[in-house]
Amino acid sequence: MKPQRTSKAAVESFRDFTASALFCPRCRAPQPVRDRLLLVLPDGELWEYLCVSCGASLGTRRVRSEGRTLLH
Numbered sequence: 001m002k003p004q005r006t007s008k009a010a011v012e013s014f015r016d017f018t019a020s021a022l023f024c025p026r027c028r029a030p031q032p033v034r035d036r037l038l039l040v041l042p043d044g045e046l047w048e049y050l051c052v053s054c055g056a057s058l059g060t061r062r063v064r065s066e067g068r069t070l071l072h
């Protein structure tokens with residue numbers, strides 16, 4: 001089982017999410033991560049999380065721009 005935190009609240013303040021550490025399979029240890037804006041989607045943003053030690057991609061997170069202006 002993966003250590004996975006369920007986001008119960010809406011991810012509006014996505015910048016607060018960066019504080020956590022993720023398990024890095026390459027380092028075989030939990031590592032602090034830094035986020036990188038990967039893509040800007042029509043309905044949100046796609047962030048990538050990189051291990052600060054080896055730079056491996058530890059996952060992506062899609063942040064939906066809820067409550068913000070939606071342009072179609």
Ligand SMILES: [Zn+2]
Binds near residue numbers: 026052056
């Ligand atoms: Zn690593």
